[in-house]
Every structure is written in C-alpha cells, then in structure tokens.
Amino acid sequence: MTTQNELFEKSKDLVPGGVHSPVRSFKGLHTTPRFIKKAHGAFIEDVDGKDYIDFCMSFGPLVLGHKDSDVEKSLVDALSRGWSYGTCEPYSLDLASFLLSKIDFVDQIRFVNSGTEAVMTALRLARGATKKDKIIKFNGCYHGHTDSMLIKAGSGLAGTSEASSAGVPEGISKDTLILELGNTEEVIQCFKDHPGEIAAIIIEPLPANNGLLIQEKSFLEFLRKITKDNDALLIFDEVISGFRVAFGGMAELTGITPDIVTYGKIIGGGLPVGAIAAKKEIMDNLAPVGSVYQAGTLSANPLAMVGGLETLKKMTPKAYEEINANTTKIINVFNKWLKEYNDGEFSHYSLTSHSSLFWIVAAEGVNCMDKIPADITEKFNPLFETLLEKGIYLSPNAYEVGFVSLAHNDEVIGELEKRLWN
Template sequence: MLDKSKSVHLFETAQNFIPGGVNSPVRAFKAVGGDPIFMQSAKGAIMTDVDGNEYIDLINSWGPMILGHAYDEITEAVSKAIPHSLSFGTPGALEVDIAELIVKMKPSIEKVRMVNSGTEATMSAIRLARGYTSREKVIKFEGCYHGHGDSFLIAAGSGAMTMGEPNSPGVTRGTANDTLTAPYNDLEAVTKLVAANKDQVAAIILEPVAGNMGCVLPNEGYLQGLRDLCTQEGIVLIFDEVMTGFRLAKGGAQELFGVQADLTTLGKIIGGGMPVGAYGGKKEIMDYVSPQGPVYQAGTLSGNPISMAAGLAMLKHLDTHPEVYEHINAQSAKIAEGTKENLKKLGLDYTTNEVGSMHSLFFTNVKVTDFDTAKTCDTALFGKYFNAMLERGIYLAPSQYETLFICNALTDEHVEAILKASYESLKEIH
C-alpha cells in the first residue's frame, strides 16, 4: 500500500476551510472512494505527491499539458514574462500575438476574445449568440458539460453527474425554461426541438467530441447535420472545443471532422497550463462584442501577460511541430488497443472509445454513444479499478464520466507500465 499519510492530513485540514476540502468537486474522489491525493510537483508524464509517491499522469491537468508537465519552452516563457509584472490591466503585445496565431490555426475563427476560463468562454459565447440573433433559447445536449454557468447545469455531465446532482440548486426556473436539451448524437430529436421552438433558438452548443460523459464520438454525419440545420434556421452553432481545441489537431475537432462552427470556445491548451479561455468566430458575430458592439463582456485579468506568454509558447510549438500529434495519437492508440487486448484475455466485454489522444474505458458492455448509454456503466466497479491503478502508480481521472488525455512525454516504457497495471487491476477487481 502506498503511504498517503500527508495527503490524508491535508485533506482533513482542508475540509475545515474549503467546501468539501477541494476547489473543484471531482477532485474529492467521491465517485471512486478514498481520500484525494495532493500533488507536490510534476515533470513530463510523471506527477509526485506530497508523500513522495510517483504516478504516470493520464489526465494532464484535464488536457492542457499536451507537451507534458513543466515543459521547458513554456516554463522559460513564463520566467521571462514574470519580471515585467504579473498583470497590467491594459492591452499587451502578447495578446495580439496569440490572437493572430489562433486565427491562423483555426480557420473558422476570424476574431477572438481572451477570457480567464472555459466557463467564462461558454457563458460569453451564449450571451453573444443571444445578442446577435435577438433570440433567447439555447439547445444543449445531455451529458455535455460546458462549465458551471447557470444555462449549462441542465442535464450536465462530468462533475455534476459525478456528484449525483445533474440539475444544480441555484439555477432559476427561467434559466431552465430557456435551456432546451436533446440527446447527444440524435439529429432527429434536435431537429424536432428546433421546429417546436421556431425562430426562438439563438444557439446550439455542444462538444464536437464529448469528454464529460467519458469520451463519446459524434456519429457519421451528425456534426454536418447540425451545421446544415443551424444555417437553415439562422441559429448560431457553437462548438465547445475547450478540450478538443489544438488537441485533436492544430485546427481541433473542426479540422478533424471537416465541419466549421460559427463560434468556438477554447481553453486548456491555449494557456499552456495557466488559467485561460477564449471565444471566437465569424467577424460579423464577434463585432457584436463590446466595445465594438452592444454585447457586454469584460475581465480585468483577460489577456493576462503570464497566461499569454505560456499559451503563445504552447501554440507556437504545436504550430511548428506536427510530430507532436503523430506521437500522442500513436501512444493513445497503443493504450486503447492494449486495453482491448487485456479485456479479451480476461474475458471481459467492456467498451472503449478513443479519438486522437483522448480515450475512455467504460465499465459496460453497451456501445456508448450518448448520456443514457454512458449511464449504464458500473461506477462502483470503476471506483475499484481507479484505486487499483492508483496503487500501481497510474493516475486516472477520478470519475467514470471523464476522458483521459495523453501527453507528448509519454514513452513506450510508460505505455507498457500502464497496460501491465491495467491488466493486473482488472484481474484483481474481478
């Protein structure tokens, strides 16, 4: 058994001062049992906790550490930026540089506004769509999580599902009435929803690859069907690429699937690990944002110079090193295929979904294509698997309803260790 005494003590202390002892619910390990692990440091693909235990990291800060932890180019960029001040509250040169690079790398984005988190990006994009169309209703999809804005905590996945509260108290009835939901991957259902609310829907927002009910891919033609519907009905199509942006390809999911959104929300990777988000899209829509247009949105720390320095270093590297995508996709494929082989050896009929450097093992024999099929998973068994892997030095997402993310620092030796631990863990819990 790993010595976790310092983590246990820190968690006991934290609960006296922080709600639940954590600053984001999924970290509390309620979905998997046991006490959360407190990390001390990380480098490359390895995290080290306060007790000195090392783990191969398969969440990578929920996606942004695509090059691995403490990557030299990024830490050097941050170190160079720090002496010039941690914040200006004024425009800065790096904001212009990163905006220009984002527009270059994502063809659907003609203008972009920097914010401080993915939640802030999605909230702002929804307000902008409403202001642009003069409509009030929004369609989201069951199991898709777009941060903790009120409009998004209706049939949410991820943390809300993990905590057993898909519909959070504090969300008003009026907000719920303006948020329409449809099953993910069901084009007919959303078409009927639009028809029933003719000329009232401002936006359709979705994760083009869902990452918050586990990794769930869009069906063939689904994204294009939504694109055609939105064009026909004058609805703003918003792709939440906080997870997939710059991870599945330089142009994100929109490049991978060949479908462009009207607005795109970004986060994670564009901060290189620093807190950041952004939303951008067609010029005629983005020009509705204040101070150019009437839709107000502001933020004192938006375009923070430290976050911009980290994000710019990250995007420059991804823009000039296509081999990163080749490597992370290959390593992820090895893990996915090895996991399937482990399941076969053990006679287990569980489901795996993968795309690029994102993948999930679902503890169900049902093909997972939406929220309902994701909920067929045996979450108690997943909790046992999580803890068995943790004891073997593999850090998974502490929820069945989260995807895993591969980083470029993951070596073949790491992959072998992951698959060995997975086989032993699956065998142990069965």
C-alpha cells in the first residue's frame, strides 16, 4: 500500500505545493499532510490505517459528523436519478422553501458553488443595487479568495489598502477600504472621507477564519445604523456561522438584520454549495430579472441540494442544545489537559469558544488582529504535532478554529480523554 509520505511526494509533482488548498499543506510542521481514505462520525482514518478524532470536520460543513446515515441515503437516492442536469429542477426549490420558511429576514435565495462565489456575487449585487463602488472590509475577516477581498490594510490613513496576494490589480484594491474590527471611529471617518461612494460594509459577524475574534453586539448594531444612515448595505458573511451558531446564524442570535447574507459550508451538508439571500427588492437586481450578472454550470447541483436539506432538517433547537453542550465538555477536557500535560508545557494555552466553535490560543481577550500574538504559529505547531501523534486532528494552522459536530458525543469525549492522557 502506498504511504501518505509517498503520496505527498507524488502530489508535489502533480499539484502546486502538493495540495488543492494552502492550509492543507502542513507548512511549517515537521510532518507531512495526512491523506484520508475514509471517515465516519467523529473519526477520520488515513491511508496508513491510523484514525483520529476529527475537530476540523472539513473546516466546518459536517455539523452532523462524517457520513451521517440519513444524508448518505438521500445522496444515494439522488445519485440514482442523475447527478447534474444544467436545467431547472425541484430539489433546489425544496431546500430554498425550507430555508426561507425559517429565516424571516430574507425573501429569496440563490445557490452557487462555494462561499467565495457567494461573497463575490454579494459584492457585485451590492454595487449594482447602490450604484456605488467602494466596499468596507475589516482586517481579520476572511471572505474567500475573490480579488477584492484579498486585501490587507495599507500603511497610510484608515481605510487605505493594498493587495495581500500577487495577481490582484491595484485598481481593485483601491475600491476595498480596510478598517480594524471594533473601531467605530475609523468607520465614521471612512464614510466622511468617501461621501456617497461606499456601497456596503461586509463583515463576518463572528470572525472565525483568522482566529475566533468575537465581536461586541454593540459594534454590529453600530454597523447596521451607519450603513442605513449613509444609504449603504450591510453584508453578513455567515459562511461559517450560518446554521452553526443558530439556524439563522449570527443574524438570529443578535437580532440584527443584514441587507445581504452569504452562506456556505453547512448549507450543503459537506457538498460544494454557497448561497446569497436578501429581500426581494435587492435580489431583483440579479439576472435574469436585473442587470447584475451571475451564472454557474453546477449551481444548485441536485446532489448538493438534497444533502443540504437532509442535514438542515436535523438542526433542531434540541440539536443546537446538544452540540453546544458537547462543545462545553470538550473545552473543559482540553483546558484540563493543557494545564497538566508534561509539567505544564502547554499551560499558556486556553480555548476561546462560541457555540460549537473553539480556538486554541496563547492569549486572552483576542478580538482583533492586533491582539493576536506574533509568535502564534511557532507556539501552535508543537501542540498540533503532539495532538496529531495522539490521534487528535485539529485544523493544521494556528489561525483556524476547531469545529464540534453532533457526532462528538459522550462516547467520543471519553475517547478524547483516553487519548490525551495516554
């Protein structure tokens, strides 16, 4: 049997860096990426036959765990009918009707293929609806790899920006204004500096892709007010938080209504799906009704639609209580072990959490990029490798969060304790 070390060497000849997404590369770690051959429940198993308790969960979509039997049955049934039509089909209507019946602040939804595509469409829609060009984005929020979101703060005045990736033209970065999370004065000044030019503010209401940077509700309320006062739109990027912190995401938990919301991850139950949703007067700007163009060959793929629907049907109020309770137990186990392991080798770490998300970080009160320790990666890597050796799989990057699923039940938590103290 080919080992994962051999597979990685082969992969590097075939794929840039040997991976199809950079975070999978194990960059900076003293081990090679794990090539997973199968998964079930809370566990994944690599090609060498070692299994791991999985807290990556495909970076969030698998809220039920791997290979849920009901989702699997729905996919097998759908597969027997065909797997791509390129036409209108009823399955997306079933999912759309289910979602819109439960999320009362939107009227319509359009399915795309990823969170990045959802954000790209939401930005274009905001610009088309407002007839303005500039977008405010916050340092520390990740919105996919569309050009205008691969922007970092510049070295000049508040709101200045520059590309954080090669291949992003300067002209695109000029229309993305970068501010710091939680800084209301910067937002006020930015609107003064660009009167009548700002189409929208986009934010992860629970920033969870550059650490878990939990924001005060008052800051989100402020963004809602200032966008209304300046005829700009508020976009909530709920690709991660949507259907995870609550069925209606952070919009439901906070009671703050965005103009446009983007979804991904859980909405497809582990298959490639993203979505944008808003009130009808905004969605009517999208083609074929309006002049804002968006299209996709595989949008509303029938497999993804039934997989997403079967997953979301299981996310009842009781399910959220259960997954949050499991998360609390898991955090307590990790925190106890971090203090005790190897005479306190990792005692400087603790877990920040929200709902079924957690982040292991060697600092407290981190809610913006400036507060993230500069040495976070070099401190995280030994912890990651220690846990990996014990059969516990985290997202392989210090800035990524951990995800708990309904499959992380008491039995799995007991196994976690055994592996940690073994």
